[in-house]
Amino acid sequence: MFGAQRVFDGSRLLPALLVLVTGCASIPPSVSELPSPAGSVELEDTPFYPQERYQCGPAALATVLAQSGAAVSPENLVDKVYLPGRQGSLQYELLAATRTEGRLPYVIDGRLAAVWRELAAGRPVLVLQNLGVAAIPRWHYAVVVGIDTERGEVVLRSGTDRRRVTRAKTFLRTWQRGDYWGMVVLAPDELPVAADRSRYFEAIVALEQAGQSEEAAIAWATALRNWPGDTVALFGRANALFALRDYRAAEDAYRDLLERDGAAVAARNNLALALAEQGRYDAALQEIGIALSETDDSALEQELTDTEATIQRRKAGGK
C-alpha cells in the first residue's frame, strides 16, 4: 500500500519533468530547411495598408484578404477584429473575420518552408510575431510577402513599412516567440499547398458553421477533387447543399455517401430530413428506422429519435 502511495507521490514530479523535457524538444525551423532548389519569391503586387491609421491586426488581415480577391477595407475590419481594451486582435478573431468574408483561413505549419510554399503559390502569409522579449511581449501581426533565399532575408508588409526586409534569422526568432503562428487566406476553390487533411477539413467545417454555405459547398467540392470519395467531404458537400435548400441535390449527395458507407448513420439522419423537406415523409421515416437499427451510440440515437419525432409531427401537420 505504501508502495502504491510512493508511485503517486512520484507522479507529483510530473509537472517538473514536463518542463524539462519540453524545453529541449522543439526543433526550430531554419533557413536551411527551404526546399531546394528554392528560388527567391516576392509577391510585389500585394497591397499595403499602413498601420498608422489602422492597428496591425486589421491592416494585416486586409492585406491577405485583398490579395485573395476579397475586397475589404481595414476600416470595416476594425470593428470585427480590434479589441480597444486590449489594443490588439486575437487570432480567433482574425480567423472568424476571414470567414465572414467568405474566405477560408488556413493555419499553416510553423515552418519557413511552409511559408515559402504558400508564397510560391501566390499567397502571402499573415504571421504573429513577438517583437519584444518573453518578459515584455510586444505582439505584432505582419504579412510575409517574400523570401530571398540567396541573401537569407524575409520581406514583410509590416506596420508603416511597405517593404520591410528582415534577416531570416531575426524573423524566425520573433516568429518563434509568436509560437510560429501563421495563416493564409484561401478562396473556397483553392487548396493550401501540402494540405493537412483534417486541419483543412476543420477549416471548411468552421466556414459551414459560420453560415457560409455557398462557399462551403465549393470548398467541399474542391476537397473531393483532392480526396476523391472521402466520406467526410461527401458528407460536407451534402450538408452544404442541404443548407442551401437544394434538397433534391442534397438527397443524391447523401445517397452517394451511403452507397460507399452504409453505416454512416449521421448521413442517413440528414437524408431523412432532406426527404421530409420534399414532403416524402414515409421514405424519410423508413430511413430513420434503418439508421436506428444501425447505431449503438446513445447520443446519436437521441438525435435520430428527435428527428423521427420532428418528421412525424410535420407529416401529421402537413396534411
Add this chain to the structure above:
Amino acid sequence: MGFEKTRGALTRLISVSIICMGFAQVAPAGMIGTGYLLEDESRAASISRMDILLAREDVGRQLEAFGVDRAMVMERLGALSTAELLELEGRLDSQVAGGDIVGLIGAVFVVLLILELVGVTDIFKSF
C-alpha cells in the same frame, strides 16, 4: 494540483476549438453537421494510436509493474470526451517533436503520464 490546473487550462483551450463541432450547427434543425463526422474520425484515430502505444512491450511491462490492466486503461480512455483524448495526446506529443516518445522519455514516464491523465492514479490513492 498544479498539474490539475494545467490540465484544466489545456482542456479549456482545446474546448475552444472543439466547442463548435459535434451536433452544434446553424443549419436546419435536426441536421447533423459535418463536424460530427470529423470529430468521430479523430476520436477513433486517437484511440487507435493510444492502443498501439499501450500494446508496446516496454509499456506493457511498466503497466504490469504498476499492477494496472491494459484493458482497464483502454476502457478509461474510451470514456474520455474527444476533447480530453486530444488533450492527453497533446500532452504526450508536447514531450517530443516527432520521433519515438517511449524511446525518448522512457516507458515509466509515459505510463505515469497516461495513468495520471486518465485518473487511474486516483483509484490507487483511495486504497
